Amino acid sequence: xxxxxxxxxxxxxxxxxxxxxxxxxxxxxxxxxxxxxxxxxxxxxxxxxxxxxxxxxxxxxxxxxxxxxxxxxxxxxxxxxxxxxxxxxxxxxxxxxxxxxxxxxxxxxxxxxxxxxxxxxxxxxxxxxxxxxxxxxxxxxxxxxxxxxxxxxxxxxxxxxxxxxxxxxxxxxxxxxxxxxxxxxxxxxxxxxxxxxxxxxxxxxxxxxxxxxxxxxxxxxxxxxxxxxxxxxxxxxxxxxxxxxxxxxxxxxxxxxxxxxxxxxxxxxxxxxxxxxxxxxxxxxxxxxxxxxxxxxxxxxxxxxxxxxxxxxxxxxxxxxxxxxxxxxxxxxxxxxxxxxxxxxxxxxxxxxxxxxxxxxxxxxxxxxxxxxxxxxxxxxxxxxxxxxxxxxxxxxxxxxxxxxxxxxxxxxxxxxxxxxxxxxxxxxxxxxxxxxxxxxxxxxxxxxxxxxxxxxxxxxxxxxxxxxxxxxxxxxxxxxxxxxxxxxxxxxxxxxxxxxxxxxxxxxxxxxxxxxxxxxxxxxxxxxxxxxxxxxxxxxxx
Amino acid sequence: xxxxxxxxxxxxxxxxxxxxxxxxxxxxxxxxxxxxxxxxxxxxxxxxxxxxxxxxxxxxxxxxxxxxxxxxxxxxxxxxxxxxxxxxxxxxxxxxxxxxxxxxxxxxxxxxxxxxxxxxxxxxxxxxxxxxxxxxxxxxxxxxxxxxxxxxxxxxxxxxxxxxxxxxxxxxxxxxxxxx
Amino acid sequence: xxxxxxxxxxxxxxxxxxxxxxxxxxxxxxxxxxxxxxxxxxxxxxxxxxxxxxxxxxxxxxxxxxxxxxxxxxxxxxxxxxxxxxxxxxxxxxxxxxxxxxxxxxxxxxxxxxxxxxxxxxxxxxxxxxxxxxxxxxxxxxxxxxxxxxxxxxxxxxxxxxxxxxxxxxxxxxxxxxxxxxxxxxxxxxxxxxxxxxxxxxxxxxxxxxxxxxxxxxxxxxxxxxxxxxxx
Ligand SMILES: Cc1cc2nc3c(=O)[nH]c(=O)nc-3n(C[C@H](O)[C@H](O)[C@H](O)COP(=O)(O)O)c2cc1C
Ligand code: SF4
Ligand code: SF4
Ligand code: SF4
Numbered sequence: 001x002x003x004x005x006x007x008x009x010x011x012x013x014x015x016x017x018x019x020x021x022x023x024x025x026x027x028x029x030x031x032x033x034x035x036x037x038x039x040x041x042x043x044x045x046x047x048x049x050x051x052x053x054x055x056x057x058x059x060x061x062x063x064x065x066x067x068x069x070x071x072x073x074x075x076x077x078x079x080x081x082x083x084x085x086x087x088x089x090x091x092x093x094x095x096x097x098x099x100x101x102x103x104x105x106x107x108x109x110x111x112x113x114x115x116x117x118x119x120x121x122x123x124x125x126x127x128x129x130x131x132x133x134x135x136x137x138x139x140x141x142x143x144x145x146x147x148x149x150x151x152x153x154x155x156x157x158x159x160x161x162x163x164x165x166x167x168x169x170x171x172x173x174x175x176x177x178x179x180x181x182x183x184x185x186x187x188x189x190x191x192x193x194x195x196x197x198x199x200x201x202x203x204x205x206x207x208x209x210x211x212x213x214x215x216x217x218x219x220x221x222x223x224x225x226x227x228x229x230x231x232x233x234x235x236x237x238x239x240x241x242x243x244x245x246x247x248x249x250x251x252x253x254x255x256x257x258x259x260x261x262x263x264x265x266x267x268x269x270x271x272x273x274x275x276x277x278x279x280x281x282x283x284x285x286x287x288x289x290x291x292x293x294x295x296x297x298x299x300x301x302x303x304x305x306x307x308x309x310x311x312x313x314x315x316x317x318x319x320x321x322x323x324x325x326x327x328x329x330x331x332x333x334x335x336x337x338x339x340x341x342x343x344x345x346x347x348x349x350x351x352x353x354x355x356x357x358x359x360x361x362x363x364x365x366x367x368x369x370x371x372x373x374x375x376x377x378x379x380x381x382x383x384x385x386x387x388x389x390x391x392x393x394x395x396x397x398x399x400x401x402x403x404x405x406x407x408x409x410x411x412x413x414x415x416x417x418x419x420x421x422x423x424x425x426x427x428x429x430x431x432x433x434x435x436x437x438x439x440x441x442x443x444x445x446x447x448x449x450x451x452x453x454x455x456x457x458x459x460x461x462x463x464x465x466x467x468x469x470x471x472x473x474x475x476x477x478x479x480x481x482x483x484x485x486x487x488x489x490x491x492x493x494x495x496x497x498x499x500x501x502x503x504x505x506x507x508x509x510x511x512x513x514x515x516x517x518x519x520x521x522x523x524x525x526x527x528x529x530x531x532x533x534x535x536x537x538x539x540x541x542x543x
Numbered sequence: 544x545x546x547x548x549x550x551x552x553x554x555x556x557x558x559x560x561x562x563x564x565x566x567x568x569x570x571x572x573x574x575x576x577x578x579x580x581x582x583x584x585x586x587x588x589x590x591x592x593x594x595x596x597x598x599x600x601x602x603x604x605x606x607x608x609x610x611x612x613x614x615x616x617x618x619x620x621x622x623x624x625x626x627x628x629x630x631x632x633x634x635x636x637x638x639x640x641x642x643x644x645x646x647x648x649x650x651x652x653x654x655x656x657x658x659x660x661x662x663x664x665x666x667x668x669x670x671x672x673x674x675x676x677x678x679x680x681x682x683x684x685x686x687x688x689x690x691x692x693x694x695x696x697x698x699x700x701x702x703x704x705x706x707x708x709x710x711x712x713x714x715x716x717x718x719x720x721x722x723x
Numbered sequence: 724x725x726x727x728x729x730x731x732x733x734x735x736x737x738x739x740x741x742x743x744x745x746x747x748x749x750x751x752x753x754x755x756x757x758x759x760x761x762x763x764x765x766x767x768x769x770x771x772x773x774x775x776x777x778x779x780x781x782x783x784x785x786x787x788x789x790x791x792x793x794x795x796x797x798x799x800x801x802x803x804x805x806x807x808x809x810x811x812x813x814x815x816x817x818x819x820x821x822x823x824x825x826x827x828x829x830x831x832x833x834x835x836x837x838x839x840x841x842x843x844x845x846x847x848x849x850x851x852x853x854x855x856x857x858x859x860x861x862x863x864x865x866x867x868x869x870x871x872x873x874x875x876x877x878x879x880x881x882x883x884x885x886x887x888x889x890x891x892x893x894x895x896x897x898x899x900x901x902x903x904x905x906x907x908x909x910x911x912x913x914x915x916x917x918x919x920x921x922x923x924x925x926x927x928x929x930x931x932x933x934x935x936x937x938x939x940x941x942x943x944x945x946x947x948x949x950x951x952x953x954x955x
Contacts, residue, residue, distance in 0.1 A: 534674060721836070
């Protein structure tokens with residue numbers, strides 16, 4: 001199969017193999033009839049996903065034994081349904097809010113060999129939970145409003161307005177959107193591209209998913225506005241494979257825009273430029289959310305981050321000037337240009353204007369998407385979503401920060417907590433070491449493997465955290481852990497490696513009591529560890 | 544006035560004794576060392592003192608339960624523990640078995656090995672059990688210094704011991720710093 | 724016009740467009756490196772050439788020299804940092820120098836000596852990687868491959884054979900051979916290929932010429948890599 005693909009595309013066989021091995025959802029074998037991917041984020045684990053996997057495994061065991069090509073039970077990094085945990089995908093379709101009853105039902109359907117199209121719809125139903133609306137989500141944005149504004153004002157004014165709004169990217173890094181667009185606009189050579197980053201791979205984050213399913217038209221508007229402003233004629237939505245089930249409705253809403261003259265060839269007559277958007281699916285790699293890795297992936301390669309500079313606005317897709325923005329950034333840009341930036345500027349803080357979408361999950365009564373003006377305290381947010389007895393929160397996903405109550409007075413915004421799109425909540429019954437261990441496993445699985453500190457460091461951290469969890473880490477090894485994290489922070493090639501150890505340092509430094517408990521027993525367990533090390537030999541001697 | 548003699552322990556765990564041979568290779572410089580150190584527990588001498596030592600020179604990695612018990616004991620007994628040689632540092636040649644399971648190793652040797660006449664995996668209770676893999680020393684205890692090499696040159700031992708005796712931070716000059 | 728930067732207190736001139744490591748080399752200053760070799764594109768993956776530029780960490784092979792840069796290169800802090808990166812490379816693979824055919828001629832080992840590495844520091848990963856001895860002239864021992872990508876470039880651009888790719892991800896990243904079986908035996912690689920010559924470690928090796936020099940007479944036995952860099 002690999003050889004025939006290589007021939008078809010005239011690429012080396014090794015190249016095909018390299019790509020299959022890189023992307024989690026690619027394989028050189030035929031997929032099973034029912035291929036399950038259980039989300040393995042800590043939020044899913046807290047909702048007992050492991051037990052459900054076991055339950056399904058037991059129920060389907062005889063089928064799997066008989067014919068492994070029928071069912072495969074697999075796991076994968078967070079699938080963007082932390083508000084519906086525990087969740088899984090089956091052949092790309094979402095199975096949200098699983099419980100023992102629904103697992104029973106699923107097992108039954110699989111045993112009957114029922115095609116997914118004939119499964120009851122409720123199994124797949126993802127309910128949109130927008131729990132708090134503010135500036136953006138209270139808005140109505142008719143198609144074309146910002147484009148008409150562009151038509152009357154021109155690119156220079158649009159860039160000025162965007163700059164005046166001080167809009168910053170919502171994909172994590174918080175780069176000024178106007179600067180990015182301007183830099184691309186200023187390039188004279190070549191075809192330009194507008195790319196929306198809908199990879200949303202940061203575990204616990206799902207606000208882009210909600211925007212894509214509820215307000216895709218706003219996104220198309222924002223991307224088209226960007227294209228008009230910078231002079232691009234082609235756009236891509238890089239959609240993570242985990243969201244492939246949104247594809248039909250996204251294609252439909254694109255078609256509606258074409259039919260109503262806001263996209264494609266019709267734009268030419270109306271506004272004097274042509275622009276269309278193509279949706280491209282990822283294939284299971286968190287690193288492809290990093291913009292330069294995304295570009296590589298879009299070009300059909302392994303998602304290895306590029307050397308920057310040059311930045312994408314100068315040399316992006318196919319080395320042409322390219323704007324890459326997050327879903328929410330494009331939507332905010334369209335809203336600002338449509339409605340003017342005054343009301344936006346009134347919200348937020350000095351360095352962080354306007355509002356932001358937060359994905360809230362974990363130990364709270366009302367998980368979902370919340371829109372907050374920057375400047376809100378963590379404390380207030382916790383009270384709004386009904387979170388009690390909170391031990392810690394992880395803000396900004398695993399690459400963000402693990403905060404304890406002493407930091408709940410901190411506020412949303414680039415000044416303090418960064419441009420974080422998610423908040424995962426852990427109450428007093430949770431083990432923080434389990435939380436951090438889960439994140440560490442995530443990074444070890446998702447490191448692209450390009451540079452030494454991250455490739456090796458994530459693997460070392462994973463082993464050390466697992467042993468810390470088992471109370472098997474020696475006192476002197478805590479220092480190794482810190483050294484490994486520092487090396488990653490200082491010398492990794494991209495943001496993944498640079499931030500992968502954040503929560504480890506947070507745990508070691510900000511939760512002295514938790515670590516104390518682990519430290520107390522460090523080294524006391526030689527016997528337990530020895531028993532473990534001798535296990536295979538003992539087993540052999542018995543038999 | 545000369546300082547007190549350093550009490551030294553040496554041992555070979557999962558090693559080939561090559562490091563000890565190299566230690567002996569110091570030849571006449573042993574006479575010099577004799578003023579600085581005293582071997583209190585070592586396969587090179589008859590004494591088996593359990594009292595506190597200043598330096599433990601440990602050759603070889605850890606491949607069975609006995610190795611690990613001994614190492615833990617040495618760590619308790621010695622103020623300074625030195626991993627001597629490639630095997631103590633990264634498992635060395637014995638660690639080649641780390642790509643196979645314990646069962647595969649034992650079966651390859653005792654069931655399917657060359658010239659095996661009575662295929663049987665030895666199970667005498669006296670025999671130490673093998674660990675799941677061969678470990679370097681530092682994965683079980685804190686190691687204070689390491690002497691790389693297979694074996695480390697006699698001169699490297701001398702540099703280390705004399706530095707520790709004089710209270711200097713030990714270091715190896717370029718030619719003594721080799722991994723083979 | 725020549726411009727200037729400062730490396731460890733020394734004024735170094737550079738031409739616009741040069742990277743730090745290129746500028747340093749021209750002035751006879753050694754910055755440790757593995758995945759970068761003169762004549763090859765820098766990809767910046769091994770991170771051994773990390774320096775501090777005005778107090779911030781940067782890889783010398785991918786950072787352009789620019790006016791006003793003050794660079795820490797062989798300081799205690801920077802070398803200690805590099806040593807740990809090299810230690811990571813050691814624990815990541817299976818490096819048994821005592822019997823390795825490349826020992827004494829190996830850039831990884833020599834860089835470790837240069838940085839005064841005496842132990843491996845981190846936990847060993849002991850990966851299970853495959854060995855390819857299927858070709859008559861060349862073998863590939865992935866246990867020792869440091870994923871530097873030099874052979875990939877050399878085979879594509881100098882040998883015009885495109886025999887290698889780096890594939891997979893994370894610690895499962897490995898060097899793949901471009902043949903339908905994935906084996907070297909099926910390829911037209913030759914012992915004279917630049918891809919073999921450029922391998923800095925004992926991963927891609929010529930079959931006929933191993934252990935040809937005695938211990939004590941090998942390239943790095945007596946002379947550190949930092950001194951040899953500027954010979955030849
Ligand atoms: C490891 C990594 C993963 C990332 N994942 C995403 C992502 O899923 N979505 C996203 O919009 N940005 C992600 N980013 C940030 C992008 O690199 C980039 O900054 C962003 O798409 C720019 O858009 P913005 O300016 O609108 O924020 C990631 C960055 C890193 C380092
Ligand atoms: S930091 Fe990690 S993800 Fe980023 S390039 Fe390096 S290995 Fe890849
Ligand atoms: S490749 Fe180099 S470092 Fe690795 S075992 Fe061989 S000589 Fe040692
Ligand atoms: S085989 Fe050698 S040259 Fe090729 S990637 Fe591995 S270490 Fe580098």
